[in-house]
Amino acid sequence: xxxxxxxYEVLGVTKNASASDIKxxxxxxxxxxxxxxNPGNAEAEKKFKEINEAYAVLSDExxxxxxxxxxxxxxxxxxxGAGGFDFGGAGFDFGDIFSSFFGGGFGxxxxxxxxxxxxxDIYARITLTFExxxxxxxxEVSFGRVQKCATCGGSGAKKGTSAETCKxxxxxxxxxxxxxxxxxxxxxxxxxxxxxxxxxxxxxPCTNCRGxxxxxxxxxxxxxxxxxxxxxxxxxxxxxxNEGRGxxxxxxxxxxxxxxxxxxxxxxxxxxxxxxxxxxxxxxxGAEIEIPTLEGRExxxxxxxxxxxxxxxxxGRGITRVxxxxxxxxxxxxxxxxxxxxxxxxxKLLADYAATFGDKVTSKRESFFKxxxxxxx
Numbered sequence: 001x002x003x004x005x006x007x008y009e010v011l012g013v014t015k016n017a018s019a020s021d022i023k024x025x026x027x028x029x030x031x032x033x034x035x036x037x038n039p040g041n042a043e044a045e046k047k048f049k050e051i052n053e054a055y056a057v058l059s060d061e062x063x064x065x066x067x068x069x070x071x072x073x074x075x076x077x078x079x080x081g082a083g084g085f086d087f088g089g090a091g092f093d094f095g096d097i098f099s100s101f102f103g104g105g106f107g108x109x110x111x112x113x114x115x116x117x118x119x120x121d122i123y124a125r126i127t128l129t130f131e132x133x134x135x136x137x138x139x140e141v142s143f144g145r146v147q148k149c150a151t152c153g154g155s156g157a158k159k160g161t162s163a164e165t166c167k168x169x170x171x172x173x174x175x176x177x178x179x180x181x182x183x184x185x186x187x188x189x190x191x192x193x194x195x196x197x198x199x200x201x202x203x204x205p206c207t208n209c210r211g212x213x214x215x216x217x218x219x220x221x222x223x224x225x226x227x228x229x230x231x232x233x234x235x236x237x238x239x240x241x242n243e244g245r246g247x248x249x250x251x252x253x254x255x256x257x258x259x260x261x262x263x264x265x266x267x268x269x270x271x272x273x274x275x276x277x278x279x280x281x282x283x284x285x286g287a288e289i290e291i292p293t294l295e296g297r298e299x300x301x302x303x304x305x306x307x308x309x310x311x312x313x314x315x316g317r318g319i320t321r322v323x324x325x326x327x328x329x330x331x332x333x334x335x336x337x338x339x340x341x342x343x344x345x346x347x348k349l350l351a352d353y354a355a356t357f358g359d360k361v362t363s364k365r366e367s368f369f370k371x372x373x374x375x376x377x
Contacts, residue, residue: 138223
């Protein structure tokens with residue numbers, strides 16, 4: 001007989017995992033390997049049973065404590081006993097677990113006993129200019145949405161007719177099944193194969209929705225974009241997703257925001273950066289230069305002797321934080337431009353200007369190279 005795998009390994013969790021982590025891991029694997037999702041797949045059914053066995057132990061504090069101390073031996077004959085896994089007993093109904101996790105069972109999206117089911121979220125992409133993202137705006141968005149059929153009012157039945165209650169499940173949309181396993185009788189709820197979970201039988205389906213009760217339409221709405229939203233963020237519009245079933249609420253419209261790059265500004269969070277070219281005489285003498293801001297062009301005074309790559313900070317002149325009045329900073333970096341293609345007169349003037357410094361520049365350069373004297377020996 002094949003040796004049993006460690007229960008923690010089966011669920012893919014560590015030994016110090018919390019009850020919440022164990023439950024999340026179980027739900028994920030149970031959904032992946034459930035027989036309704038993998039009909040006729042013997043390997044998936046085997047893994048599903050293994051997952052259930054592991055969860056039955058690790059989700060129970062007493063059983064988990066015994067397993068941590070004795071391992072699988074705690075549940076062999078003479079330990080917890082072959083009846084240690086009561087999958088069909090009270091307090092461990094897989095039907096209830098799957099129903100709450102999957103929105104009402106497998107295949108059909110209908111809640112157990114016809115209860116309300118929230119509609120799915122819809123995902124779409126919206127592209128903004130830099131200015132639209134910074135200042136906020138209104139944009140029209142077009143997207144596909146599933147909603148009740150207007151012709152039959154969501155019943156799925158042809159106009160003038162009505163659906164009948166399913167006799168097999170009594171209108172609940174679910175049937176209880178029992179299955180004998182190596183761990184005893186396992187009881188769970190399955191989607192009724194007669195009505196496919198709807199609880200109703202439609203003999204004359206609506207021609208518009210073909211009996212589903214729902215149709216897909218293209219909808220357009222105007223969306224308010226908040227000031228300060230950034231590239232890669234999501235914007236959620238409540239209630240604009242697919243319409244819910246059985247009286248359940250609609251899902252949300254989730255917009256993935258894409259922002260086009262700007263020709264001048266670069267953004268980092270709520271701060272913005274830009275480079276401004278200046279002449280070498282403006283750098284040497286100091287000057288009032290023109291700089292770009294989010295509000296337009298402005299005058300800014302740089303001090304004399306400003307070196308290239310010097311950065312000046314304008315606090316509170318960056319991007320407004322979403323949902324707040326506070327703003328990031330604007331960083332202006334100056335680049336000193338060296339003139340090219342000088343005329344003869346300009347070259348002479350520069351030469352005369354350079355001569356006024358005498359050997360100051362040469363002395364400074366020699367001092368610089370003395371620092372590397374050992375390297376050049």
